[in-house]
Amino acid sequence: MSPPPPFAVEQWMDKYETTAKYNIAETCCASVSIEELASLCENKDVKASDIIDLSAIQHYGEIRGSTPLRNNLSRLYSSKVGTPLPPDNILITPGAIAANFLVFYALLKPGDHVICHYPTYQQLYSVPASLGAEVDLWKSKPENKWFPDFEELKAMIKDNTKLIILNNPQNPTGQILPKTLLQKIIHLAESKNIPIFSDEVYRPLFHGISPIDPDFPPSILSLGYKNTIATGSLSKAYSLAGIRVGWLASRSPEVLELCANARDYTTIAVSQLDQQVAAFALAPETLHSLLGRNIQLAKANLELLERFVIKHDEFCSYIRPVAGTTAFVKFSREGQAVDAKALCEMLQAKTGVMFLPGDVGFGSEWKGYVRIGFVQRTEVVREGLEAVRRFMRREFDEVPLSE
Numbered sequence: 054m055s056p057p058p059p060f061a062v063e064q065w066m067d068k069y070e071t072t073a074k075y076n077i078a079e080t081c082c083a084s085v086s087i088e089e090l091a092s093l094c095e096n097k098d099v100k101a102s103d104i105i106d107l108s109a110i111q112h113y114g115e116i117r118g119s120t121p122l123r124n125n126l127s128r129l130y131s132s133k134v135g136t137p138l139p140p141d142n143i144l145i146t147p148g149a150i151a152a153n154f155l156v157f158y159a160l161l162k163p164g165d166h167v168i169c170h171y172p173t174y175q176q177l178y179s180v181p182a183s184l185g186a187e188v189d190l191w192k193s194k195p196e197n198k199w200f201p202d203f204e205e206l207k208a209m210i211k212d213n214t215k216l217i218i219l220n221n222p223q224n225p226t227g228q229i230l231p232k233t234l235l236q237k238i239i240h241l242a243e244s245k246n247i248p249i250f251s252d253e254v255y256r257p258l259f260h261g262i263s264p265i266d267p268d269f270p271p272s273i274l275s276l277g278y279k280n281t282i283a284t285g286s287l288s289k290a291y292s293l294a295g296i297r298v299g300w301l302a303s304r305s306p307e308v309l310e311l312c313a314n315a316r317d318y319t320t321i322a323v324s325q326l327d328q329q330v331a332a333f334a335l336a337p338e339t340l341h342s343l344l345g346r347n348i349q350l351a352k353a354n355l356e357l358l359e360r361f362v363i364k365h366d367e368f369c370s371y372i373r374p375v376a377g378t379t380a381f382v383k384f385s386r387e388g389q390a391v392d393a394k395a396l397c398e399m400l401q402a403k404t405g406v407m408f409l410p411g412d413v414g415f416g417s418e419w420k421g422y423v424r425i426g427f428v429q430r431t432e433v434v435r436e437g438l439e440a441v442r443r444f445m446r447r448e449f450d451e452v453p454l455s456e
Contacts, residue, residue: 057183062175062414074405075437079426080224080378082258082292082347083433090293090334093342104333105326113322117313118145118300122328125335126300129257130274130283138274142302142309144316145323149254149286149299154180155319156250156282156301159311161186165215170201170230172381172415173220177252181216195383198372199228203237210241216248221270222255225381225415225424227374229259231268239278248308249273250282254299257344258290258428260351261375279304282312287331289378291343296327347428351378354427354434358382361438365445378428381411383421384452390421392453397423399452404440412455420455 070076085093091101117123123140131137146152153176161167163185169178171190182188189209193199206217217238221230230238242249251273262269273281286299303309333339355373358380362369371382384391393410400406411422427434 057176057179060175060179062409065409065413069401069407073401073407075433075440076407077425077427077429077434077437078407078409079429080424081288081294081426082290082378082428083350083430084294085292085343087330090330090339090343093339093346094333094336095338095342105329109325109329111325114325114328116322118143118323119325119328119332121332122298122335125332125340126302128337129335130272130302138302138304142304142306144301144309144313145328146299146301146316147297147320147323148288149252149284150176151320152284152286152299152301153177153252155312155315156284157181157184159315160216160248160250160308164213166211166213167216167218168206168209168214169218170220170223172223172225172411172419173218174224174252175414177218177220181218186215187213193223193226193228195372195381199223199226199381200234201230203234206238207241210245210247214245214247216250217242219249219251219273221251221253221273222258222374222376224255224377225379225409225411225422226372227377227379227381228372229262229268229270229376232270233268235270235273235276239273239276239281242280243278246280248280248282248305249278251284253283253285254289255377255379256285256290258347258351258378259376260348260355261373274302274304280308281305282308287334290347291334292347293330293334296324296330298323298327298331350431351428353431354429355380357431357434357438358425358427361442364442368445368449378426380425380427381419381422382425384423385421386449386452386454390455392455393419393421393423396452399448400441400444403448404437404444406437406440406444 088101123143127140157180161184165186167181193201282303284301288294374380397408397410408423411419
């Protein structure tokens with residue numbers, strides 16, 4: 054076991070996001086204030102001051118998470134046709150990043166083998182490796198519209214494979230693992246009793262696929278396999294990164310207990326105040342308006358990005374995302390990928406636009422790629438892309454090519 058390597062994505066964001074004029078590297082849907090959140094509630098008598106009980110004594114509260122919050126999450130995971138997920142099968146954490154870490158810490162040991170869907174958030178493969186696990190990357194490929202090859206997954210399975218890690222919807226591509234593929238993964242894992250862990254932090258922000266589409270992806274918890282774990286948070290699809298509320302959920306009480314035992318060493322309880330806001334956001338009276346707002350933002354802003362890519366198709370290419378908040382756009386010149394890090398540094402310095410270079414955040418093989426977080430307030434995306442357009446006309450030729 055050894056400490057994980059530097060967390061490249063978070064270090065880039067920490068360095069640049071507070072000084073960016075147009076932060077379109079951010080992966081959260083445009084964040085809302087408590088007042089904005091209250092205004093989205095169907096009950097128009099609700100005020101921002103009603104969301105938090107100011108008379109409540111601020112002790113630790115319910116250690117595993119508040120009952121109202123876990124009840125609302127249970128409702129999200131309990132489909133009309135599936136088996137309801139009991140609230141006791143949900144554990145509240147300070148963000149999904151903590152939930153993800155707990156899963157790895159509780160389930161993995163040195164010498165274990167894991168398979169991780171890739172490209173993805175660095176934590177999902179770096180933390181298992183730091184715990185002594187052998188990590189193989191199950192790669193999505195742009196030539197296959199970012200769908201990974203199931204036969205490659207089958208070939209990766211070993212006798213000591215202890216976990217299959219998915220990211221659905223996928224960061225940074227905005228692609229999904231469709232239902233038919235998920236069912237194959239479930240069948241494979243169940244036949245070998247391998248747990249599946251799915252980071253579903255961008256769920257349920259689906260803007261390019263209909264719920265009635267046969268390929269629409271259900272949560273990994275809704276496919277009939279007990280040995281599954283899902284994580285999520287209020288940060289991405291629900292516009293509330295500032296309250297630091299996430300969760301992990303499992304159909305397996307045994308897995309949940311292992312994670313709860315590990316959690317005791319890191320988190321006594323999550324803030325009562327944060328959980329009250331989270332419970333309000335996920336209540337039926339608020340949830341649909343909040344998600345509707347964000348899906349409309351995603352659709353409108355993706356059209357702006359699409360027009361930008363088409364206008365600059367000599368230099369830009371991408372696979373249009375169908376879910377989540379991110380697009381993975383490749384910049385090239387003279388048939389060769391540009392130096393994405395240099396491009397992003399020049400853009401920030403000259404225009405105030407912040408992108409994330411793909412070969413910094415997701416591995417050296419993603420030369421020329423940048424991650425764009427397009428579900429910001431529309432004026433930020435519009436003005437930011439207009440600033441990039443002017444840069445492309447005047448200064449793009451000065452960006453060095455990748456080596």
